[in-house]
Amino acid sequence: MWKPTSLRTMSFPLLGLILMGLTGCSGDHPDTDPLEQVLSSEDPRIRNVMDDPAPYEVQIRYTQIDRKGDSLVFRDFDYQVDKEQYFYPASTVKFPIAVMAIEKLNQLENLNLNTRFYVEGDTLETTFGKEVMKIFAVSDNAASNRLLEFLGQDAINAGFKTKNTGPARFSHRLSV
Incomplete structure (x- = not known):
């Protein structure tokens, strides 16, 4: 229970390697698929997965954002993305939880990002702002x-539905 006070499908190291490789892929070569480029790496951690991808059930969707004058052009690149195959979203669920928590705080007069709170059974007293920052800085479960305790699972699922996220449902806490 939330109380105010004083008013992994892919291993993180492998995901980090892929993301570092993608950030180095610029829009200089518009016909180059950045996923293909990164996933063909000879790095043994990537090679291990790419040589036998089935047990890892890897699905990647990478959106590259290119500037064209004053406009932005979004280009999607996919690896093994299959809408019929369930994909565990891992840490991606943290983003909408953080956004929904900020939205809820904006609707409440007595609470804001600097409000200190703790969760019953937890020893940490913190602020909403610190928890949002930890989600984005270190992907803190x-x-x-x-923030899940603050919002409630039903509110998160209702938020997914009203924001038209497709067939998304939050069903459990993240392991710590």
Whole structure:
């Protein structure tokens, strides 16, 4: 229970390697698929997965944002994306939880990002702003779970539905 006070489908190291490789892929070569480029790496951690991808059930969707004058052009690149195959979203669920928590705070007069709170059974007293920051800075599962307690699972699922996220449903806390 939330109380105010004083008014992994892919291993993180592998995901980090892929993301570092993608950030180095610029829009200089418009016909180059950045996923293909990164996933063909000879790095043994990537090679291990790419040589036998089936057990890892890897699905990647990468959106590259290119500037064309004053406009932005979004280009999607996919690896093994299949809408018929269930994909566990792992840490991607943290983003909407953080956004929904900020939206809720904006609707409440007595609470804001600097309000200190703790979750019953937890020893940490923190602020909403610190927990949102930890979600984005270090992908902190405990921070996400604290905001889940503030929002409630039903409210998160209702938020997914009203925001037309497709067939999304939040069903459990993240492990810590």
